[in-house]
Amino acid sequence: MMTLYGFFNSSTSYRVRIALALKGIPYRYEGVNIRIGEQSSEKHQQLNPSKGVPVLVDEDGFTLSQSMAVLQYLEDRFPQTPLLPDDVKLKAQILAFCYGIACDIHPVNNLRVLKYLSETLEIDEQEKKAWYTHWVDEGLLAAEKVLAARPETDYCFGNQPTWADVCLIPQIANAERFGCELNKYPRLMRIYRYCIGQPAFIEAQPDKQPDFMK
16 A cells, blocks of 8 residues: 655645545555654655655655656556546646646745745744735636636536646645635636535545644
8 A cells, every 4th residue: 555644734745635535546644744844854854855745655665755746656557547638738738737836836835935934034924924925826816817718617627627626726725724815716716615525625635634733
């Protein structure tokens, strides 16, 4: 059985949990409390020298970090429940949407960046929230425009979940937690509300994880 090292409130860990649930892949979960620095322990750095989560270790001991690489690995190994379409152009559009979240929004707003802002640069909480909100707004506005130009569907790119939903739902959940104003993104929020009512997304939610609030 695979092992997933993650943190309940990590949006990148959340992405992988959603994909595993959608594909019906059983796994063992190991919580890594990034709030108290467990990701910097020597033991964890042996799994991931970048000191982050998630980390997936498969049955053969193959170890992989970086959530988008993990998603690709799962897609290649378990193609029976695809989360990317065969259509080359549609797949490219979905990947562009995903990278807008994974590369433009998340990296400047993850925990270690926010800690650096407050602890090293001594930015106060109001300024830190303004930083977070700015980059969330920039990214989600672009995502809203992309989807608003497409026909209404249950999920981002059709009536079946794809990587786009896997990436979007954790990002919206994070933005909600930070108190961002999200009513300006009606298409994204409709999809978000639909997804979080579906079994696989429920299973992957932060409050369903063994390390919730530890």
